[in-house]
Amino acid sequence: xxxxxxxxxxxxxxxxxxxxxxxxxxxxxxxxxxxxxxxxxxxxxxxxxxxxxxxxxxxxxxxxxxxxxxxxxxxxxxxxxxxxxxxxxxxxxxxxxxxxxxxxxxxxxxxxxxxxxxxxxxxxxxxxxxxxxxxxxxxxxxxxxxxxxxxxxxxxxxxxxxxxxxxxxxxxxxxxxxxxxxxxxxxxxxxxxxxxxxxxxxxxxxxxxxxxxxxxxxxxxxxxxxxxxxxxxxxxxxxxxxxxxxxxxxxxxxxxxxxxxxxxxxxxxxxxxxxxxxxxxxxxxxxxxxxxxxxxxxxxxxxxxxxxxxxxxxxxxxxxxx
Amino acid sequence: xxxxxxxxxxxxxxxxxxxxxxxxxxxxxxxxxxxxxxxxxxxxxxxxxxxxxxxxxxxxxxxxxxxxxxxxxxxxxxxxxxxxxxxxxxxxxxxxxxxxxxxxxxxxxxxxxxxxxxxxxxxxxxxxxxxxxxxxxxxxxxxxxxxxxxxxxxxxxxxxxxxxxxxxxxxxxxxxxxxxxxxxxxxxxxxxxxxxxxxxxxxxxxxxxxxxxxxxxxxxxxxxxxxxxxxxxxxxxxxxxxxxxxxxxxxxxxxxxxxxxxxxxxxxxxxxxxxxxxxxxxxxxxxxxxxxxxxxxxxxxxxxxxxxxxxxxxxxxxxxxx
Ligand SMILES: Nc1ncnc2c1ncn2[C@@H]1O[C@H](COP(=O)(O)OP(=O)(O)OP(=O)(O)O)[C@@H](O)[C@H]1O
Ligand SMILES: Nc1ncnc2c1ncn2[C@@H]1O[C@H](COP(=O)(O)OP(=O)(O)OP(=O)(O)O)[C@@H](O)[C@H]1O
Ligand code: SF4
Ligand SMILES: [Mg+2]
Ligand SMILES: [Mg+2]
Numbered sequence: 001x002x003x004x005x006x007x008x009x010x011x012x013x014x015x016x017x018x019x020x021x022x023x024x025x026x027x028x029x030x031x032x033x034x035x036x037x038x039x040x041x042x043x044x045x046x047x048x049x050x051x052x053x054x055x056x057x058x059x060x061x062x063x064x065x066x067x068x069x070x071x072x073x074x075x076x077x078x079x080x081x082x083x084x085x086x087x088x089x090x091x092x093x094x095x096x097x098x099x100x101x102x103x104x105x106x107x108x109x110x111x112x113x114x115x116x117x118x119x120x121x122x123x124x125x126x127x128x129x130x131x132x133x134x135x136x137x138x139x140x141x142x143x144x145x146x147x148x149x150x151x152x153x154x155x156x157x158x159x160x161x162x163x164x165x166x167x168x169x170x171x172x173x174x175x176x177x178x179x180x181x182x183x184x185x186x187x188x189x190x191x192x193x194x195x196x197x198x199x200x201x202x203x204x205x206x207x208x209x210x211x212x213x214x215x216x217x218x219x220x221x222x223x224x225x226x227x228x229x230x231x232x233x234x235x236x237x238x239x240x241x242x243x244x245x246x247x248x249x250x251x252x253x254x255x256x257x258x259x260x261x262x263x264x265x266x267x268x269x270x271x272x273x274x275x276x277x278x279x280x281x282x283x284x285x286x287x288x289x290x291x292x293x294x295x296x297x298x299x300x301x302x303x304x305x306x307x308x309x310x311x312x313x314x315x316x317x318x319x320x321x322x
Numbered sequence: 323x324x325x326x327x328x329x330x331x332x333x334x335x336x337x338x339x340x341x342x343x344x345x346x347x348x349x350x351x352x353x354x355x356x357x358x359x360x361x362x363x364x365x366x367x368x369x370x371x372x373x374x375x376x377x378x379x380x381x382x383x384x385x386x387x388x389x390x391x392x393x394x395x396x397x398x399x400x401x402x403x404x405x406x407x408x409x410x411x412x413x414x415x416x417x418x419x420x421x422x423x424x425x426x427x428x429x430x431x432x433x434x435x436x437x438x439x440x441x442x443x444x445x446x447x448x449x450x451x452x453x454x455x456x457x458x459x460x461x462x463x464x465x466x467x468x469x470x471x472x473x474x475x476x477x478x479x480x481x482x483x484x485x486x487x488x489x490x491x492x493x494x495x496x497x498x499x500x501x502x503x504x505x506x507x508x509x510x511x512x513x514x515x516x517x518x519x520x521x522x523x524x525x526x527x528x529x530x531x532x533x534x535x536x537x538x539x540x541x542x543x544x545x546x547x548x549x550x551x552x553x554x555x556x557x558x559x560x561x562x563x564x565x566x567x568x569x570x571x572x573x574x575x576x577x578x579x580x581x582x583x584x585x586x587x588x589x590x591x592x593x594x595x596x597x598x599x600x601x602x603x604x605x606x607x608x609x610x611x612x613x614x615x616x617x618x619x620x621x622x623x624x625x626x627x628x629x630x631x632x633x634x635x636x637x638x639x640x641x642x643x644x
Contacts, residue, residue, distance in 0.1 A: 015477050046509050047479035095507075098423040141596040152378075153337070156422055156503070157362025157536070182506045183422075185361040185536040187580035188597075190590025212509035215582045222587050244585050258510040260539035262581045264562045267543060272514055277464075277481050 001072050003206045004057050004090075004174055006032040009066035011052050015282060024281040026052045027063070028232035034174070037204040039197070041217040041240065043255065044229030045278055050210045051095055053229070054176040057208065058090050070174075088118065091167040095178040095210070097159030101151040107162055108147040111135070114169055134165045137195050139188060156183040164192065168199055175200065176208045181216070193219045214244070214259060225314075228252050231278055231289035234308060238315040248317040250274070250294045288320065296321060326392050327352045327498055327530050328373070328417075334384035335368050335377070335554075340600045343368050343554040347627075350498070355524070355531040357541045357562075359577075360551030363597055366534045367422055368554075370500050373400065373532075374419050375408055391416065393497065414445060418496035420487045422503045422534070427487075428475040434486055435471040441493050452493065459489035462526060464519050481512035485519070492527065502534040517544050538577050542566055550574045553598040553608040556627070560634035570636040572613045607639065615640055 011027040027049040034040050042050050055061040057068055059075055068075050070086045078086065094100035102110060111131045112124075121127045135143040138161040151159055160183050167175050177196065181189045193216060200207050211217065217224055222241030227234050228249065236249040247253045254273035261270070276293050279285065285292045291301040298320065306318045328350040335343035343365040350356045358366045371377045373389055383401060390397040393416055400412060421427070428437060435456070442452030460467040463485040475483060484504060491499060501520075505513040521544065524531060535541055541548055541562070548565045550558040550573065558571040569575050576593040595612035598604070604611055610620040620639050627637045 016474075044509065045479075046481050046507070046512050096423070096426055099426055139596055142599060145599050145601065155363040155367065179507070183362060183503065183536065185577060185580070186538065186582070187577060187590075187593045188361055190580055190582070191592040194590050214510075215584055215586075218582055218585075218587050219590055241587070255509070255511055256584065258514045259584055260510070260513070260537070260543055261584070262539035262542045262566065262578065264542045264566050270514075270543075272511075272518065274511060275515075277512065277515065278479060280469075280477060282477075 001036075002033045002069075003036040003038075003071060004032070004034040004208075005069040005072075006030070006053075006057055006063075007067055007069075009053065009056055009068075010064045011049070011056060011061060012064040022282055024284070025064075025232050026281060027056065029066075030229075030232075030234050032057065032208075032227065034206045034208060036173070036206055037201070039200070039207045039209060039220045039224050041220065041224055041226040042208060042210045042229065043212065043214060043217075043226060045231070045251075045255075046212070047231075047278060047281070048229040049232045050229055051178055054092075054178055054208055054210055057174075058092050058176055059087070060092065088170065089173040091170055091172040091175050093160075093163045093167045093175065093177040093180045097151075097156065097163050097183070101159055101162060103151055106148050106150055107135075107140075107154070110151075110162060111166060111169060114166060118170060120170070130169065131165075134168050135161075137168065137199065138165045138192055139195075140165065157181075157185075157188070160184065161192065164196065168196075171203050172205060173203075174206045174208075176210070178210045179212070180209075189216065190219065214240075214256060228255070231281060231284055233289055233318060234316075235290070235319065236315075236317045237308065242315055246315075248311065248315070248322060249290075249319050250296055250321075251290050288318075324354075325352045326350070326390075328532075329388075329390040329392070329397070330369070330373070331388040331390065332384075333369065333372060333387045333389065335365070335372055335387075336382045336384075337378075337380055341554070342600050343372070346554075346556055348549055348556060348559065350530060350532055352497075352530055353524075353528065354546040355533055355544055357533045357535060357545035357548045358551055359535055359538055359541055359548055361577075361597060362536060364551045365554040366536075366551060367502055369551075370419060370421075370502050370532070370534055373417060373500065374413060375400065375405070376419075414441075414491070414494045414496060416496055417498045417500065418491040418494070419500040419502065420484075420491050420504055423507075424487050424502075425480055425483050425507050428483060430475050432474070433471065434473050434475070434478075437486070437490060438471075438493060441490055445494055447494070455493060456489070459492050460486070462492075462523055463489045464515075465489070479512075480508050481516065484508060484512075484516060488516075488520070488523070492523075492529075495527075497528070498530045498532065500532045500534070503536070504533070505540065506535075506537070513540070514543075520544065539581050550577070553603060554600070555608060555637065556635075557609065557637045558635065564631070564634045568631075568634075570630055570634070570641060571609075571638050572615050572640070573609050576612075607637075 009030045014021040014023045115127045132143040224240045228236040236252045288301045288306045308316045308318045326349045333346040389400040438456040457467040549556045606622045607620040610616040625639045
């Protein structure tokens with residue numbers, strides 16, 4: 001049984017234009033399934049709906065349509081006790097560490113309060129030990145260096161690690177990590193991602209890892225299920241190894257070719273396969289959402305909706321070319 | 323080489339009594355892209371804020387530190403200029419910055435047009451002139467001014483917001499633009515677009531960039547010269563080719579090794595140990611506790627900064643004469 005199952009998720013937001021409110025779908029009919037102990041990678045263009053989808057699975061955003069199940073139970077129809085268990089077990093590492101840490105609390109308070117609130121341990125001493133252990137795991141070492149600092153006294157990457165520590169503390173069954181290491185260098189990124197991987201493997205936790213760095217997902221192995229989003233839709237879904245070797249969707253192809261290669265000589269030869277920025281969600285083109293930028297566009301793409309089709313048992317793509 | 327635009331000399335910065343930036347020297351030449359690279363917490367943003375003079379109250383810059391700005395024939399020490407003069411003549415007019423994490427700093431309640439108008443008002447710029455300038459700048463950052471000026475921040479993607487922030491920073495025609503982690507929050511495709519746009523912008527307006535990033539792969543795509551920072555010190559400096567093809571400092575070598583190539587499935591290769599604790603930095607080379615090549619002298623004496631080949635400087639005992 002899947003730990004998290006989201007089906008037919010639609011999230012409609014409205015943008016206020018003067019007196020009018022113009023609705024658009026930030027997430028548009030997406031299915032997402034995460035088995036217990038599994039890692040799912042979520043890639044996609046900025047604004048494509050990754051955060052919104054992640055929040056839907058945590059019940060931080062209410063979907064306009066669709067249902068979310070936790071351990072097979074619809075979270076809207078759960079008994080109070082089950083719902084409490086779900087909320088306690090579904091934790092979030094938010095995307096923006098500049099906005100998400102309480103500004104007037106020290107690192108120590110931020111982390112200790114959670115433990116106390118959920119009554120995880122019996123004494124302050126135990127709580128502090130747990131906090132320190134977790135901080136060391138995420139590279140906030142030695143902990144004393146950070147315990148009494150307020151968020152504004154921490155660098156960007158330090159804030160991100162406080163957020164990760166906060167999510168790990170509760171040993172939840174499900175974590176949504178939303179671009180959790182964007183501010184760290186390659187070495188620390190690798191270290192923290194493997195910490196996260198080991199921690200969740202030890203706890204049999206499921207992880208939804210939102211990122212724009214495909215290479216980072218490589219630490220989770222070639223079998224990791226990856227979803228690629230564009231303008232609210234999932235345009236491709238495949239195990240990572242397959243996705244890298246055989247990217248089918250023109251957007252995925254462009255994304256992979258844009259990855260920085262750490263080679264100054266490669267500058268001249270690096271092509272940009274897709275130009276322009278994605279349209280505003282309000283002016284999403286009819287048919288395929290990529291049709292206004294896609295180099296392979298045909299008449300059909302501009303008119304007909306595309307749905308996610310299975311090319312093989314684990315590789316799905318939403319593109320008229322296939 | 324061409325003319326110097328900014329010369330940082332013996333910069334030392336502390337928060338309370340903890341020194342985080344030590345003995346920093348570097349020159350930025352007119353028209354180049356100079357990159358500061360280093361792990362989270364190494365002091366990059368602190369250096370940027372020292373130049374912009376936006377450090378918090380509790381920060382202290384040593385009296386003999388100098389930041390020389392060579393706009394006129396006679397260099398001006400920016401640290402000695404009175405605040406009103408600095409804010410009237412230098413901040414935003416000569417040197418502007420797009421700060422780290424700025425994507426969410428746009429005021430959500432006002433339109434983009436008003437962001438430009440407020441900045442103009444704060445600097446006594448004529449309204450009509452400012453609007454014309456805003457229009458031109460938005461075109462230069464590849465946005466449609468007609469549409470974007472009337473948008474609210476929430477109606478824009480991360481990439482669009484970053485472009486707006488860059489355009490805003492250029493409103494008063496600065497010569498030096500400091501970009502603190504300009505693309506971390508963006509997907510790789512948008513990243514590439516922004517980098518291409520930054521290069522065009524630089525040529526068009528004759529700009530000089532100081533780029534701050536933890537992402538060495540990104541630096542390969544855009545920087546001319548690179549300074550590698552560790553524990554608030556520059557440990558290596560050279561042109562981008564030397565840094566990538568002939569790195570000398572063990573820390574630089576470690577950073578480069580940690581970068582995962584596309585399609586590589588392996589355990590992360592990380593630099594062992596943890597980031598230094600500024601309150602009790604080790605004696606000698608600050609990197610020695612983590613360095614695979616550490617020798618006796620490394621534990622005792624701080625290595626000098628020496629030129630190992632033309633324009634290639636390293637601070638490491640492996641290359642220094644004892
Ligand atoms: N509360 C909200 N009200 C209105 N629109 C919203 C709201 N939250 C998000 N949006 C819009 O919904 C779309 C999807 O946003 P989301 O944050 O999920 O994207 P994302 O893929 O996480 O992007 P990024 O990579 O920039 O984090 C965007 O166009 C965004 O501007
Ligand atoms: N206001 C402050 N008070 C005390 N310490 C601070 C303050 N701001 C930063 N620091 C500390 O100074 C050091 C350098 O911080 P800085 O923000 O310059 O790092 P950075 O290189 O920009 O890191 P990142 O890549 O994570 O943004 C860090 O150890 C940080 O904890
Ligand atoms: S000085 Fe010594 S410890 Fe420092 S980097 Fe060089 S070899 Fe390593
Ligand atoms: Mg997001
Ligand atoms: Mg910083």
